[in-house]
Amino acid sequence: KQWYQRRVRGASCMAIHPKGDNLIVGSYDKTLVWFDMDLSTKPYKSLQQHKKAVRGVAFHSRLPLFASVSDDCSAIVTHGMVYADLVKSPLVVPVKVLRAHQATAKYGVLSNVFHPTLPWLFTGGADGDIWLYV
Numbered sequence: 520k521q522w523y524q525r526r527v528r529g530a531s532c533m534a535i536h537p538k539g540d541n542l543i544v545g546s547y548d549k550t551l552v553w554f555d556m557d558l559s560t561k562p563y564k565s566l567q568q569h570k571k572a573v574r575g576v577a578f579h580s581r582l583p584l585f586a587s588v589s590d591d592c593s594a595i596v597t598h599g600m601v602y603a604d605l606v607k608s609p610l611v612v613p614v615k616v617l618r619a620h621q622a623t624a625k626y627g628v629l630s631n632v633f634h635p636t637l638p639w640l641f642t643g644g645a646d647g648d649i650w651l652y653v
Contacts, residue, residue, distance in 0.1 A: 523560045534576045534585065541601055541609060543585060545573030551587055553599075555609060564611055568595050571627065577640075579633040584614075586640050588628035592620045594642050594652070617652050620644035 529547035536542070541563075542554040551573060555563040571590035578585045583600040594617040600610040617640070620628050626645035633640055640652045 523554055531573055532575050534578050536578050536599075536601055537580050538601060541599075543576050543578070543587075543599075545576045545587055547572040549573060549589070551576065553609065553611060558608070563608065566597075566611065566613075568597075568613060569593065574627070574629050575631045577631050577633055579638065580635050582638055584633070584638065586631050586633065588631045588642055590622070590625065590627040592622055592627035592644070593618050594628055594631060594640060596640060596652075617642075617650075619650045619652075620648060621646045623647075 530544050531547050532545040534543050540557045544552045549567055549569045551566040552562045553564040569589035569591050573587050573589050575588040583598055584596060585599045586594055586596045588594045595613055596615045598612045598614050623645040628642050628644045630643045631640060642650045
């Protein structure tokens, strides 16, 4: 059992990198926290890209991308490069903000998933819509 130092109030979602050594946690306090589990139990990076609660986060299985979705009705795609060399820290750079969903009863985008091989992102919102971004 290993405890990871929390920097968030209320973890709402988590995703583990396909290589298994990095974890991203989304929270109700608008924060994404990146843990590099090979380096430390403390957060490697904290990102506040959203204006409301983060509801979902997903890594792409083959490409150096992850995406987060939020009650602010946005999906943010981020380049997240994890290097094989453990001396190099992961590179995290926001790429694109996507907006298509409408807020419903204070909720926005509730879930997201990447296509397993293509750079396609699917999002599902409280408005009942499912969007595909290519």
